[in-house]
Amino acid sequence: xxxxxxxxxxxxxxxxxxxxxxxxxxxxxxxxxxxxxxxxxxxxxxxxxxxxxxxxxxxxxxxxxxxxxxxxxxxxxxxxxxxxxxxxxxxxxxxxxxxxxxxxxxxxxxxx
Amino acid sequence: xxxxxxxxxxxxxxxxxxxxxxxxxxxxxxxxxxxxxxxxxxxxxxxxxxxxxxxxxxxxxxxxxxxxxxxxxxxxxxxxxxxxxxxxxxxxxxxxxxxxxxxxxxxxxxxxxxxxxxxxxxxxxxxxxxxxxxxxxxxxxxxxxxxxxxxxxxxxxxxxxxxxxxxxxxxxxxxxxxxxxxxxxxxxxxxxxxxxxxxxxxxxxxxxxxxxxxxxxxxxxxxxxxxxxxxxxxxxxxxxxxxxxxxxxxxxxxxxxxxxxxxxxxxxxxxxxxxxxxxxxxxxxxxxxxxxxxxxxxxxxxxxxxxxxxxxxxxxxxxxxxxxxxxxxxxxxxxxxxxxxxxxxxxxxxxxxxxxxxxxxxxxxxxxxxxxxxxxxxxxxxxxxxxxxxxxxxxxxxxxxxxxxxxxxxxxxxxxxxxxxxxxxxxxxxxxxxxxxxxxxxxxxxxxxxxxxxxxxxxxxxxxxxxxxxxxxxxxxxxxxxxxxxxxxxxxxxxxxxxxxxxxxxxxxxxxxxxxxxxxxxxxxxxxxxxxxxxxxxxxxxxxxxxxxxxxxxxxxxxxxxxxxxxxxxxxxxxxxxxxxxxxxxxxxxxxxxxxxxxxxxxxxxxxxxxxxxxxxxxxxxxxxxxxxxxxxxxxxxxxxxxxxxx
Numbered sequence: 001x002x003x004x005x006x007x008x009x010x011x012x013x014x015x016x017x018x019x020x021x022x023x024x025x026x027x028x029x030x031x032x033x034x035x036x037x038x039x040x041x042x043x044x045x046x047x048x049x050x051x052x053x054x055x056x057x058x059x060x061x062x063x064x065x066x067x068x069x070x071x072x073x074x075x076x077x078x079x080x081x082x083x084x085x086x087x088x089x090x091x092x093x094x095x096x097x098x099x100x101x102x103x104x105x106x107x108x109x110x111x112x
Numbered sequence: 113x114x115x116x117x118x119x120x121x122x123x124x125x126x127x128x129x130x131x132x133x134x135x136x137x138x139x140x141x142x143x144x145x146x147x148x149x150x151x152x153x154x155x156x157x158x159x160x161x162x163x164x165x166x167x168x169x170x171x172x173x174x175x176x177x178x179x180x181x182x183x184x185x186x187x188x189x190x191x192x193x194x195x196x197x198x199x200x201x202x203x204x205x206x207x208x209x210x211x212x213x214x215x216x217x218x219x220x221x222x223x224x225x226x227x228x229x230x231x232x233x234x235x236x237x238x239x240x241x242x243x244x245x246x247x248x249x250x251x252x253x254x255x256x257x258x259x260x261x262x263x264x265x266x267x268x269x270x271x272x273x274x275x276x277x278x279x280x281x282x283x284x285x286x287x288x289x290x291x292x293x294x295x296x297x298x299x300x301x302x303x304x305x306x307x308x309x310x311x312x313x314x315x316x317x318x319x320x321x322x323x324x325x326x327x328x329x330x331x332x333x334x335x336x337x338x339x340x341x342x343x344x345x346x347x348x349x350x351x352x353x354x355x356x357x358x359x360x361x362x363x364x365x366x367x368x369x370x371x372x373x374x375x376x377x378x379x380x381x382x383x384x385x386x387x388x389x390x391x392x393x394x395x396x397x398x399x400x401x402x403x404x405x406x407x408x409x410x411x412x413x414x415x416x417x418x419x420x421x422x423x424x425x426x427x428x429x430x431x432x433x434x435x436x437x438x439x440x441x442x443x444x445x446x447x448x449x450x451x452x453x454x455x456x457x458x459x460x461x462x463x464x465x466x467x468x469x470x471x472x473x474x475x476x477x478x479x480x481x482x483x484x485x486x487x488x489x490x491x492x493x494x495x496x497x498x499x500x501x502x503x504x505x506x507x508x509x510x511x512x513x514x515x516x517x518x519x520x521x522x523x524x525x526x527x528x529x530x531x532x533x534x535x536x537x538x539x540x541x542x543x544x545x546x547x548x549x550x551x552x553x554x555x556x557x558x559x560x561x562x563x564x565x566x567x568x569x570x571x572x573x574x575x576x577x578x579x580x581x582x583x584x585x586x587x588x589x590x591x592x593x594x595x596x597x598x599x600x601x602x603x604x605x606x607x608x609x610x611x612x613x614x615x616x617x618x619x620x621x622x623x624x625x626x627x628x629x630x631x632x633x634x635x636x637x638x639x640x641x642x643x644x645x646x647x648x649x650x651x652x653x654x655x656x657x658x659x660x661x662x663x664x665x666x667x668x669x670x671x672x673x674x675x676x677x678x679x680x681x682x683x684x685x686x687x688x689x690x691x692x693x694x695x696x697x698x699x700x701x702x703x704x705x706x707x708x709x710x711x712x713x714x715x716x717x718x719x720x721x722x723x724x725x726x727x728x729x730x731x732x733x734x735x736x737x738x739x740x741x742x743x744x745x746x747x748x749x750x751x752x753x754x755x756x757x758x759x
Contacts (some may be wrong), residue, residue: 008349012665017407033697038679038758045566045574047759048598050683053566074472074691083696109580112587 019061019096020089030087032079038047044098051075055098064092121280132299138164142343143684155210167520172298184358189218191324191365192284192350195331196255201228201282203246203633205239206257208232211286214355215257220568225336228255231633231664233626234445236263240270240345241623242630242657243281245594247274248430248613249634251406253282253338260287268311270618275314276401276504277429277617278459281345288352289320291434305675307349313501316344319738322352325365332368338375341405341518342493354449358383378491378522386456386513387529391538392554393454393487396422396662399466400519402429403458407609409520411436413458416527416693421536422456423543423657429461431612436557436605443560443602447479451479458519458614474691483715491522504618560602572755573730575599575673581642581733585741589641594631595624597645610640621678622653625670629657632668633750642667642743647749648712649675649704653716661749662720669714669744671737672753676706716751725753 008063029035039051044083046053058064063086068078078088117300192215196204204219219230227342233239236258255659258267264285269510274281287307288294294303308318317337320328325351330527332344352433378386388398389502398417404410413433417424423441424433433440449455449467457463467488470478482488488511495516498505515522534542581600593600597616608613613631628644635642651657651672661668682703687697721742724736733754740750 035682035689035696036681037698038686038699040566041574041757041758041759043570043573043574044565044568045757046563048575048602049759050759053563076473076687078690078696079693081693082690101568104558104561104565106567107565108586109577110564112580112584 012059015040019092020085022086022089022091022093024090024097027090027092027097029092030091031085034083034087035093036091039075041056046094055095058092061089061092064088064095133350138428140489143312161648164184168215173492174213174452185358186361186363187214187218187355188357189214189350189355190222190326192327192331192355193218193223195328195367196284197223197227198506199282199335199370201253201255202250204228204230204257205233205246205255205630206230207234207236207239207244207255207263209257209259209286209302210299211259211261211263211288211352212257212284212350213286214352215284215286215466215621217230218355220516221596225284227303229721231684233660233661234268235654237270237685238626238654238657238660239627240267240274240281240283240655241626241662242655243634244270244277244279244617244623245630247279247343247620247630249592249610249631250626250743253335254630255278256283258283258285259302260285261302262309264307264635265334269618270388270623270626271311271345271347272502273315273616273618273623275316275617277614278342278344279617279680282335282338283345284350285347285349286352286355287320287349290351290353292729293353311345312349313499314345315347315660316342316497318347318349320348320349320351321354322351323365324359324363327354328365328367332370335370336372341521343405344497364389375521376493376496376516377517378517380525382513382515383522383525384529386491386515387526387533389487389489389513390420390422390456391530393422393452393535394457395452396420396454397447397448397452398422398456398458399425399427399460400430400432400458401427401460403519404430404432404518405518409523409598410609411574412520412523416530418522419527419530421546421549426601427460427466428596428612429459429614431606431609431614432458434607435601436606436607438546438553441549441553441556443556444552450483452482452486453481454487454489455573456669457488457492458491458523458529459494460490461494461523462506463488463490463509463511467509468507469694472687477625487512489515489517491515491526493518493519564599564603567757569730570676570757571728571730572757573728573733574757575759576603578671578673578733578754578756579645581730581737582645585737586641586643590639591641592631592635593641593645594628594635594668595644595646610635610638620652623656624650626654627670628670629666632661632666633664641741642669643674644668644670646670648672648676648710649678651712652705652710655719658716658721658749658751659719665743665747666748666749667747669737669740669747670751671713671726672751672756674712674753674755675758676709676755677758679703682745705755712751714752715754716749722748722750723753726755727753728755 039047040054041047044055150379243256246254247640258264286305287730319330321330338346351721357566396673417439424439426433426442466481467482468478490511568577576599592610593612632642680700686699713725716723740752743750
């Protein structure tokens, strides 16, 4: 419930801030080379006990950027010294590009 | 039966290599073709006790008068096997070593290599980790043999894992204490004054017997201590002279009766107080970690939870609670802890860490996860045996009621105490709670299936996809997951004690592959299908377990979770780079296992194990698993290498 509230409040607070244009292809490369995939998976699907799913439909750009720079939980910080704002925009573009998986009901193995 | 007043048997004989009978008649008998061992045995008068040094001195004085006895019909190691058999060990797991050559020979020839059967291991760390996994399934130890020096050094990390995990392991190590009888060279390097000191910080008990009677009593004592909660590893030193020196005719030391101690139950007053707190609580939570030692523990926890209709958080130290049970609320752990007014911890390894959060940033800060007045109750056998040096005992929690006792043994009394306090009103409240919990349990299961669908078709293959591909193949069989993995707990249906064995305990890498094999050895006689989701880095510590599985025909399906990295360490390194604001692209240096990629299927095949892979397309997984399972069904091991997402 707290997570849901956090997500809703965050989304509301940052909903107005538009995401800058980014290069999704480069963002995918950066997602790997900057080690984001280590906790969040190579497809941003999340990892059990390591990091939440980031895509598809990521949180608003401003919320992602703010948390990236100054995380309040366990995530290590990605400061401007090592990740530029343009890099963040590219990574965000990658997160936006992640495709929605097929519905669970259409995956036989998940309905056993 | 030997009398305790007699001198040590091992010392009554004059040493294993220089036993010289200084009589001319003996020499004549040898010349006439009489076997010296028989000639020695026909002598009615026992040889007076003397030192090996004295025997050497006799020889040096007049070697022509000596007849060297070269054989022995009843070495002390035969009696050691009698003791080992009395303890009911099914197996001995060992890498061979000269310091226990006498015992090894007695096991396979005098003992017939049955009950126990000698299983050849390729590393002592594997021997002990196999014993660890075996005990998790079978509820009792096997015997592990090792060199007292180099073997024990290899074994030490696995012993530590078992110690932290509170698992019984019974070790016998070889050593030659008497410097006057050692072979020059290597045997000196393989001898030690106090062998067990190396692992004394993380074993429950050890001894170095100096007679066979001493060996028998200490072996039974060690077994009893290992099996009394908190269960832990124990160690005996089998002296080389004691193993190899012949026993005197008619000498049969007494093997004490084996009577295990009943596990310690909590004080009845404390149990009654805990019941009162739990029954009166509005939001009680049960947290179980290393709780269910046996199937009875699983059943007892279900009964307590259903009596209280209280949510259970399974921390997976053991197979504590059915995954599909409506009261299994593990996925809501944080929220339940935050809302609880009473928390009951059952063999919880890290109670403090369960109810507090610590941030791993430059300045480590912590905060409670609970409400200010939440009452906390602990039942833990670890309070009965905590050592000081190694810090596995975790940070000290704020408890309101603490019972130094075995949880499994205490649960029936606690449940009965709760039942006695139930009123109609409380029962109605509990039923309402149960209905709500059933609903959120179902929601959590659906949420997990949704999470599993993300990256479903990805390559490298998602661990959720791999988990469900395996489940589809095994769900209708009598299976046992002999590894510690996150997704199966969320997506499979666990309801039997042998279906899960928990983790390493001390988080020492190199545990997984041998523990899985040891568990599979235990499962074999029940005809269960053992499934091991095997981390790549872990397998590379001691890949010889593959050979052991093939050589001894242990049915086991290993599916590689091959993320080509020591991934946990990579995340730690990334954290450091980010913290220091430099080189955030270099975390793969020293943490990955690629360039070249390891061909695990080929490695398996090289050791006689069916191998498939590497598999990178999820569509190829099901056919490979089917083929591998056909091999396992024939009683053989198989390995499928799957290139996976990190976690």
